[in-house]
Amino acid sequence: MMEAGRHPNINLLAYSEVKSVKGKAGDFTVKVIKKARYVNETECTACGKCFEKCPKKVPNEFDMGHGMRKAIYLHFPQGIPAIATIDKDNCFYFSTGKCRVCEKFCEKKAIDFDQKDELITLRSGAIVVATGFDVYDPTHLTQYGYGKYKNVITALEYERLICAFGPKKGELKRPSDEKHAEVLGYIQCVGSRSLKDNRYCSSVCCMHATKEAMLAKEHDPKAKSYIFYTDFRAVGKGFQKYIKRGEEDYGIKYIRSRVAEITEDEEKNPIIWYEDTVSRSVKRKKVDLVVLATTLVPRKDAPALAKVLGIELDDCGFFNTDPFTPTDTTKKGIFVCGYCQGPLDIPESVAQASAAAERAADVILAGSLCSQER
Amino acid sequence: MNELRIGVFVCNCGTNIGGFIDVPAVAEYAKTLKGVVFAQTNLFSCSESGTTSIKEAIRENNLNRVVVAACTPLTHEPTFRAACMEEGLNQFLFEFVNIREHCSWVHMQQKELATEKAKELVRMGVARAAFLETGEMTDVDVIPSALVLGGGISGITAATALGGIGIKTILVEKEKKLGGILKDLYKLYPTGEDASKFLDKKIKSLMKFKNVEIITSTEIKTIEGYIGNYTVTVKKGEKEKEYKVGSIVLATGAVSYEPDKSKGKDFFNFDGKKIISQFQLENKLKKGAIKEKNIVMILCAGSRTPERIYCSRICCMTSIKNALLIKKANKDTEVTIVYRDLQTYGTDYEEELRKSKQAGIRFIRYNEVKPPTVDTKKKSVMVYHELLGRDIELPYDLVVLATPLVSHADVENISQKLKVPVDEHGFFLEAHVKLRPLEFATDGIFLCGCAHWPADITESISQALGAASKAAIPLLMGKVTVEPIISYVDEDKCSGCGICEENCPYGAIKKDPEKKKATVTAVICKGCGICATNCPEQAISIKHYKPEQVFAQLEAAFKEE
């Protein structure tokens, strides 16, 4: 990440949105809106004075809402560029016309309430799209009780809870009573492999759950993890060995099952009701915390971006590609990589990113554009 | 060496440092240290105004060493090195002292002690600075051509990609024809396209490039050199030829596991006729329709077992694809798939699984503890059904075993020639499982396709394009830049024992056969220092981290005041 931020050939346009794309392969004109941060980028050093003093607290989206940030904030501590941003919707000054505390305390005089969105026009020979995914909101899947029961959380929320730099400083405390979660239930395929929600398999959740269960054990030797899965998908390099290690060294229990419902007892302990699909019997398991492996879905803004770029989406809502030209979109000169074109794990995304880079370079370097036919 | 003129700059980092450490006191203290001729504080040393004032100070005080006490070198070392260079001071005469992460942030509640510690850290930095030496980045020229090893779909794709961006490329295939595994396949999932037609199309578009030389029936004899400058000797029959290339893409693929027929008894009674591999089925399908009425496919045959623990990734989809093709050709054929977990990950494959269930293909799960057995007398497959709690009998005319992809027999040979590692299963080991999946720790050699791990065609193509992208970087730039923080051999002390050569993880240090002394290849060396700590004669040191530089710091750390 640091490397990308520092590379002399990379011009970082964070907090920016692509507004329009005109032209064709070899010469696109891209209009980008650089949103106002209300902070002077060259002056701000992210010293932290402003967010120490800012009086307005809002839930931190980086921590999936567990923990608070201020109205002037850093996206995350190691973020690049390290520049504070004022969240206009939550800032007292923008809503009431009063406050400007951050301005008072900024030694660099970097706060600039008059900053405006900036329209930047770029020309580029090719475009690479790598917008990633969103996490599926499981609230409407009422059987899991997400949103209703505090101790039912999503896998990404769990990541933030257990992170040393996260809102709980790396202690696995469950949301309802801050008690250390020792018995954990991980529920796979939440919102995926289902004709009602998302038909596809997210590909990464089985391994992800295993990793989370391992972390739990590393944080607390008493932790016991149960993973409720449909088919266990561990096809990548070293993955089978990894789950074996999970079973043998970390005592993770893998239960082939279908979860019917989650209820809660008086102490707010979730109870998982499931059908053991091996013995075909209904069973239940009381746990301290439930972690839902929610589907990773196309980004909400994917259709809008597709329209701006003039590319097509597939049936699932990912950017459409042909299986044998995996990084080519339906428009010449525009390439995709990573999860935005379909489920992939990190190494596959990294490999595909290089592939998209090659295809983009090809547009500029190839003798003629027709040589793109592969 | 001229008189030492050290300048010390202590950063407040807004309040990050200044809030917890008496920064002016640290700067005053620095002035008392040996060799220091100038010291000042900055609000933000890294800011535009900060670096400007550092540059002014270098100029006005004729400084020949610069010490900045601020944050972590990870973020701002390049900033300050650049400032030094702009004033004509060699960048390696700069020393960074971290008084934020190592001091103010971790001792917030102990301001006085933190200030004392900051002084000592600065003292250590100044002591080290006195021993710093200049260093130059060196550029090594690169031969602008590439070698692709292996002519399967990965190799073809990589060579086409490199050819397409105008790079002279040599594609070496040991077999007579290009195509690898694809040559023997029937139809491809998920498109249903003919493998041979697809392959022809790919080969044709590769042939278009005049800058790509394809040599088949050829093996690699030797590979010598390093990034930018490899000499490859190939052997075709008795003829040998030498090529010079700048980077190498390894795409040697894998093979389908074929059990030994004589040992078939231990392997589901495999006989290659009625009990065949999925790979053999592809061949059979290629030749014509399947006549057998009852077909049972057994998945994970030879994989996910104690001796071959891995999942071969592609067998589930291959089986489902072939089952669908059989069913499509004749809907009366009974196809049963006996499986452990169905690996139909992603979007398209899950859809294929759904289709196959609709087409009437039967799926029965088995447990690894009680794997299915093939009874050749009764002509049935016995599967322990977990729910029923007993064996069920599946009559067969044909049993198809989904065997895994395994590494080539000559992987060891390639691995030794290229000096790149393989894992316990014979797949090549990349530099970093997640962040550098297509690279080796050795610069200039890249990896894609099934040589890395079983991959389907889509994944192989992605990886091949990616590897081509990586391999093209040094070739397009025409040079590689080498930092001078590398190992250095004092030939007077070197006894030529060769211990450094044995232990270097990069193969960067070698005993010169004539001089009988260790010599370092700068481009390969990463400066890890293993050679230095292992050298029995203490003849090797790492530039910029020489013992006297470290000792200076150690002395300063415990100097009595």
Add this chain to the structure above:
Amino acid sequence: MKKEDMKKVGAIAVIGGGVGGMQASLDLADSGFKVYLIDTKPSIGGMMSQLDKTFPTNDCAM
């Protein structure tokens, strides 16, 4: 050289600053292209920066 080639722009826009976007940008930048890396969030890093550790090696995500 054909007329068409003259018009090609030697810069590339990368949309999305997660692990994929960063890798693509670095590859292109290392090859000598000018890269515009565009992200809607205040800083790049994407989803991976929200992960504590990553499988299958359990090393850090940063």
Add this chain to the structure above:
Amino acid sequence: MQHPTNTRTIRVLCTGQVDPTYVLKALKNGADGVLVIGCRLGECHYINGNYQAREKIDMTKIMLEKAGISSKRVEMRFISSAEGNKYIEAVKEFTDTVKSVGPSPVRSKEKCESIKRILDALIAAASEFRLRAIVAKKKKMIEEGNVYNEKIPQEEIEKVIDNAVNTEFVRKLIVSCLKEKPQSCMDIADKIEVPSALVLSHLSYLRRKNIIDVDRVKERVPYYKII
């Protein structure tokens, strides 16, 4: 993320660079303890520098024990760059351990001279060809075998190292004694608290190697000197 202010950090590119002599020098300069921190095993940014470092640190600990200095003063930990909390824990734990061992004898007036001599002898031993070569060859001997293709069991190699440390250390001590002034075997044995028979055998070795020689013989007792 707070921890005691008593640590001083020395940056190296990789723990593979940390020579036993560095650690010993730090102790000689008055450090109460030395904590070497590298990447987690299997995650070395330089392939295997941390494994290599572990061998060196293990040897350093053996050396300290031989010299009567608590090996608890030296420790190696494997922590990734993302594990700030583990780093803090490690520093705190190590501080406690070293506190329980007590302040460095280098800083006590009575012991200072003798302990510095001991540490100098250790540094000299750690710079010696024999010890460095054995440790460097250790992994290869265990995994691949020696020139005769015999794989050496780990215990055996460790015994060899132990023995070599002992020998080299005592020899260096003898040399350091003789550097002060010519002395007899008994004088040396008293001074370094090693049985005179052992000192004698080392003296004859050192004489064979042309490192020392007989200075004079007084009342039939030979006095040795450095050449």
